[in-house]
Amino acid sequence: MIYNEEYETLPREALEALQLKRLQAQIERIYARVPYYRAKMDEAGVAPGDIRTLADIRKLPFTTKEDLRKNYPFGLFTVPLERVVRVHASSGTTGQPTVVGYTKRDIGIWAELMARCLTAAGATQQDIIHNAYGYGLFTGGLGAHYGAENLGATVVPVSGGNTKRQIMLMRDFRSTVLLCTPSYALNLAEAMVDMGIDPREMALKVGVFGAEPWSENMREEIEKQLGIKAIDIYGLSEIIGPGVAIECVEEQRGLHIMEDHFLPEIVHPETFEPLPLGDKGELVFTTLTKEAFPLIRYRTKDFSRLITAPCSCARTFYRMEKVTGRSDDMLIIRGVNVFPSQIEHVLISIEGVEPHYQIIIEREGSLDTMEVQVEVSDSIFSDEVKTLEGLTKKIQNEIKDLLGVSCKVKLVEPKSIQRSEGKAKRVIDKRKI
Amino acid sequence: MKVEQIAIFLENRSGRLAEITGILAGKGINIRAMSLADTSDFGILRLIVNDTESARKVLKEKGFTVGTTNVVVAEVQDKPGGLANVLQIIKNAGLNIEYMYAFTQKSGETGLIIFRFEKVDAAIDVLVKAGVRLLSGEEVYAI
Structure with missing residues (x-):
């Protein structure tokens, strides 16, 4: 099933013509209304009139999270606040959160895109949708909610937490569609078994999972344990929230990007040069229709590649490969944003601890684990085990207090952590996504 | 009546103990007594040697974390x-x-x-x- 047959199956030529028209209008509007963008474009020596083809987008400067922070909270909005009907914000554990805004029309488009996604996953208005994405500043809960309502399905706005009750409701309501993070899906499956409920006896048929990277192995595991189809959804609040791209239930291979609203590019993660179609690199998006908070060439820091081959579902939108990694150091550990600099902050605040550390991220089963390796200097060394174990406990506690994520602290020998020759390699991410 | 003991931090990696004893042997240092306290992640090697100062110095030069305590x-x-x-x-x-x-x-x-x-x-x-x-x-x- 396709929610918006007209747009989702547009022939490439017509789609690209539409993209160009929307891009030009968008750039013109942004240039006219946002001094910050105007200054950046002037500096790059590019005017709205220079955008004559889609490839001309390469002339435009990138936008990064840093630009968003600099303009906190509303500096990049292109409409007056009275036209903004909603804001969402990132968790913002380091410094300022990033704030995004929506006009009434933006919310309508977002609801349509989410409805498209749910349809691509096989949901219809007959379905009972259990929405366990968090409601609030996070875009997940409300984004999915509006989409499900738009589809005409029955939404259960359960939000996160209280797993036992969720399972009870899911069972009693005969919910058919599950929306949550992939790791939570596995937790639900486990909790059902603990409660003596066979997950396969639930009415669930499909789950739409996103907001954190997950592997094909994890998909298999979820599908097996819950007896459902597990569909990957992609989105980020800066671009709109969930609903930027979705796997179709027919193929489950690559996520169709809502190209009539977002223009994707893949660039080299270090040189930022555009890469040939099909190459892997950093995913960059330009919004084509957003009113309140449009973005030009926003660097997502997510790694992917574009798949141009036709899909059996008949959608003409290019697909993006499942996101396999992030190009910068920000870590998402069990859904929490963690920056290595925060770990550094904790370590340095403890007397005698050297700022030589490394963060090892692994995934055990469905859970991310973080190990912080700290070198043992003379000043913290002791001949007594309990002293050293007390130290690791102290570091663990302080990291937990600051970040809300528990980790394991491992003491290592001096100089055993590779020294940087320029940019330090703080993070070793061993998660096989 | 205090006796100096050196303690060395060790990661649980194979060959580390052999490396330390090798370094000490190379300097002609004799080990009088030893014990190894270990946890799942690391170990603390405690040694009483015939020349504490030389042992401490050479191990430090080789990059080990060494402490001295009285026993x-x-x-x-x-x-x-x-x-x-x-x-x-x-x-x-x-x-x-x-x-x-x-x-x-x-x-x-x-x-x-x-x-x-x-x-x-x-x-x-x-x-x-x-x-x-x-x-x-x-x-x-x-x-």
Whole structure:
């Protein structure tokens, strides 16, 4: 099933013509209304009139999270606040959160895109949708909610937490569609078994999972344990929230990007040069229709590649490969944003601890684990085990207090952590996504 | 009556112990007594050697984290109850032992117990008063 047959199956030529028209209008509007963008474009020596083809987008400067922070909270909005009907914000554990805004029309488009996604996953208005994405500043809960309502399905706005009750409701309501993070899906499956409920006896048929990277192995595991189809959804609040791209239930291979609203590019993660179609690199998006908070060439820091081959579902939108990694150091550990600099902050605040550390991220089963390796200097060394174990406990506690994520602290020998020759390699991410 | 002991931080990796003993051997340093405390992640190697200062220096040069602490070395009769007797004295005095390890002497008549006390001076006082023979650093290093 396709929610918006007209747009989702547009022939490439017509789609690209539409993209160009929307891009030009968008750039013109942004240039006219946002001094910050105007200054950046002037500096790059590019005017709205220079955008004559889609490839001309390469002339435009990138936008990064840093630009968003600099303009906190509303500096990049292109409409007056009275036209903004909603804001969402990132968790913002380091410094300022990033704030995004929506006009009434933006919310309508977002609801349509989410409805498209749910349809691509096989949901219809007959379905009972259990929405366990968090409601609030996070875009997940409300984004999915509006989409499900738009589809005409029955939404259960359960939000996160209280797993036992969720399972009870899911069972009693005969919910058919599950929306949550992939790791939570596995937790639900486990909790059902603990409660003596066979997950396969639930009415669930499909789950739409996103907001954190997950592997094909994890998909298999979820599908097996819950007896459902597990569909990957992609989105980020800066671009709109969930609903930027979705796997179709027919193929489950690559996520169709809502190209009539977002223009994707893949660039080299270090040189930022555009890469040939099909190459892997950093995913960059330009919004084509957003009113309140449009973005030009926003660097997502997510790694992917574009798949141009036709899909059996008949959608003409290019697909993006499942996101396999992030190009910068920000870590998402069990859904929490963690920056290595925060770990550094904790370590340095403890007397005698050297700022030589490394963060090892692994995934055990469905859970991310973080190990912080700290070198043992003379000043913290002791001949007594309990002293050293007390130290690791102290570091663990302080990291937990600051970040809300528990980790394991491992003491290592001096100089055993590779020294940087320029940019330090703080993070070793061993998660096989 | 304090005896110097060096402690070395070790990650649980194969070959590390051999590396340390090799380094000491290369400098002609003899190990008098040793113990290894280990956890799942790391170990602490404690050594009494015939030349503490040289051992500390060469290990530091090789990049190890080395600490020096004072321990007490007590002689006990190498027969049933020999150790029990000393421990009873320590217990009665309310002293805390952080850790201890033992080795026997060539003669086979006495054993040596190495104690790491929370309060070294107080412990020496108690043990000496109770008539326990404590070895000086020189004696231990020369064994």
